[in-house]
């Protein structure tokens with residue numbers, strides 16, 4: 001299986017990490033739109049336009065599947081990407097909703113959804129979770145976490161102050177959806193801020209769970225060919241990829 005992974009920038013590498021850990025693919029083509037990141041503050045029309053351009057880019061490769069690692073794109077442009085693509089397209093929002101429904105047997109539990117402004121304003125997670133029977137939801141746009149992670153700030157004073165800024169009025173959730181590619185990198189800090197009992201839902205693990213239910217992955221690839229592409233400064237993306245993924 002040859003898969004394309006699309007993100008607005010480097011954050012989608014957290015999803016690639018999960019794919020590599022589970023040895024699902026023979027080849028991964030990663031495309032990060034580093035020239036135009038962040039998507040999370042843009043409007044729907046722009047996000048759709050950029051997402052369709054990514055589908056066009058992936059047509060240069062004979063892909064079996066496109067994974068949209070970006071929550072913002074998954075929330076706003078999945079239908080349009082599917083229409084434009086010749087191969088199946090799956091997104092992290094749908095996967096995250098299903099993973100949450102699997103992880104939480106009690107539908108009355110309180111779920112906190114985190115994401116960019118665009119993801120939260122789409123209400124994509126709320127709509128999907130409501131359909132799964134969850135109604136005790138809180139949602140918070142926490143876009144400042146994105147540049148912090150890009151600056152490799154995973155703990156310390158600035159992050160603590162940002163956590164306090166966003167969460168001071170949030171009542172302790174039973175589960176948190178890390179609805180943005182960057183947030184798994186600060187999951188320890190988020191977990192520590194709340195309680196060790198709080199269940200964190202990670203897009204990368206969610207997509208693996210979703211894939212394993214939808215496709216036959218009887219073959220495990222001990223070696224995956226990984227290629228990185230970026231709309232700006234691909235060398236920088238490659239360097240981060242090598243560091244994060246230890247490849």
Ligand code: DGL
Pocket residue numbers: 007008009011012037038039040041069070071072073116119146179180181182
């Ligand atoms: N990749 C985006 C997401 O998962 C976060 C960064 C951005 O705003 O583009 O929503």
